[in-house]
Amino acid sequence: MMRMISKRFFLVAGLSAMASAGLARAPERSLRPQSRPAGGAVPPKTPSAAALIARAELGGDVGFAVADARTGLVLESGNARLGLPPASVTKAVTALYALESLGAGHRFYTELRVAGPIRDGVLQGDVILKGGGDPTLDTDRLAEFVRALKAAGLREVKGRLIVDGTALPSLNEIDSDQPEHVGYNPAISGIALNFNRVHFEWTRANGVWNVMMDGRSERYRPEVRFAKMQIANRDAPVFTYGRKGQEDHWSVSAQALGKGGSRWLPVRQPELYAGDVLRALARAEGLRLPAPEKGVAAGGAPVLLRLESADLRSICKDFLKYSNNMMTEMVGLAATTARSGRPVSLKASAGEMSRWARVSLGMGASRFVDHSGLGEASRATAEDMTKALVAARPVIAPLLKPVAMRDAKGRVIKAHPMRVHAKTGTLNFVSALAGYAEAPDGTVMSFAIFAADRGRRARLKRSEREAPPGARSWNRRAKGLQQALIERWGALYGA
Known part of the structure; x- marks a missing residue:
């Protein structure tokens, strides 16, 4: 071609x-x-x-x-x-x-691999989510991996949840001159979910703020744990960002929020985001997965399910x-x-x-x-x-x-x-x-x-x-x- x-x-x-x-x-x-x-x-x-x-x-x-x-x-x-x-x-x-x-006609892929045997519903090894550069993966399709795990009889994982994004280089952002909170300037790696954006929604009732960070798509709205938001009593800047270990930490000016609203924020750790959403979807189905880790897929692990892009x-x-x-x-x-x-x-x-x-x-x-x-x-x-x-x-x-x-x-x-x-x-x-x-x-x-x-x-x-x-x-x-x-x-x- x-x-x-x-x-x-x-x-x-x-x-x-x-x-x-x-x-x-x-x-x-x-x-x-x-x-x-x-x-x-x-x-x-x-x-x-x-x-x-x-x-x-x-x-x-x-x-x-x-x-x-x-x-x-x-x-x-x-x-x-x-x-x-x-x-x-x-x-x-x-x-x-x-x-x-x-x-x-080229198609990108995302794979779910299992490294080890499943005995009595327990995987004696790792679950591996491997990205193949698909820029269109969303939460709806990620849920197909959970269905595959459930169909395989899995209830629990003794090993790790590894997310491999090494098919492409890892970039913290596309352009460093952009404001850090704009959703059109996310991180890049070999795995992406929801265009590497996390949904931030806020409401205020009786003087109390309610904040939600989720990886929503058309059918699902799984709350994520790796992205945190703090409401700050300040005028400026509107947003600040900092990475703390395995988490993205945001803060936002309370004066800029009004009574309620929402916006998409960029994801800076795509592997952990995809793994976190996969874990939340699995938890809703009664499957216990460990916290995601960024890593490299081991060779020879069998592919449980492979999803391809358009x-x-x-x-x-x-x-x-x-x-x-x-x-x-x-x-x-x-x-x-x-x-x-x-x-x-x-x-x-x-x-x-x-x-x-x-x-x-x-x-x-x-x-x-x-x-x-x-x-x-x-x-x-x-x-x-x-x-x-x-x-x-x-x-x-x-x-x-x-x-x-x-x-x-x-x-x-x-x-x-x-x-x-x-x-x-x-x-x-x-x-x-x-x-x-x-x-x-x-x-x-x-x-x-x-x-x-x-x-x-x-x-x-x-x-x-x-x-x-x-x-x-x-x-x-x-x-x-x-x-x-x-x-x-x-x-x-x-x-």
Whole structure:
């Protein structure tokens, strides 16, 4: 499968002479559009790209490029060779990297092993939960392991409960510059549960706080013991985190809670979280399991049950749709592990993807520091991204979600003549959009738009990065610019 996808990149759409010729020397200034004949004439008041950018008042830098998706011919560009943070647009590159490295039909797994005989309902050995890099495992599926243990006649374990996440490297978080409490920046390892997030819920009655930490899914809400929450009488910070042995310890400002609510918090010890939830599910069924330990599965232990994920193509489509950082990082790390034969650091894995993108997609000026785009040090150019989209269109286009065009009040314009499928990307004062726009006459354009006010972003404190002042309005103007540019291209290059 790896060879088949590579061949498709090179022979069907990727780096063909036609696409390369069109994008090799993309101009840094907008090309003069060609007028259309009567019946399809260019509207006389179509604003220039420069005017649209000035009207958005974003500050910082904007880079963009648009090309004919079939031929690779550049239609218009501006600052197209300027490297800017691609944010979650990086996920599109990761999807292509993983699909070639692992194959579209690849499935990840999680296994339950038993090391020892079961006598009179007692296991004279260890229970082993081994992760195989599945980013989609949730509590509902974890419960299937408990049913398997029960079906085997198990009531008690004399040995240990070992959770093995060594299939992938262990990361405390994806990006150290993010606030420590945001659920989109969890730990990474070879096992994940509920996207490595724990659910924190609180209520207050008669002056007393009731707090619950659980690993909930659609059917189950098992309370966890490894994650603790303390209500603190302070104004700031809102959250603090500390690791104490086998436990994650959180505290939260009482003044920030109101009367009640809930949110997801990141898990920093994925193995212990998965083991803790498995133990809670087993306890509810009358099975006694020991406290989980992080370890390595012993060779030769028989597999009691093996659960597999959906195929990789479906997983890629999901993380592109929902922009899930943890899923993307696990898939990208798995791709590098398959290529190198061993787990490597996130930095090394992102470097390998950067080299692959340079060779396979022609992205010579782009560099990535992770697979999800969460790290702001990644750089991509609009020229590179547009080139990649031309090259990989048969593979990536079906995986991108539709992006609605909206009116001035944010309402979807259902009959808008432009159809857009793309990947969005958002960081504070960073906005990106890259994908395909189809004009009314059927012309399909590949495009990339990157905008960033890096100076304003650099002045943010870590504690401000979840919702800094001005970020929401800036992002709204950036999205307005993206739509205005797409509408301009539709007017100029599509009937």
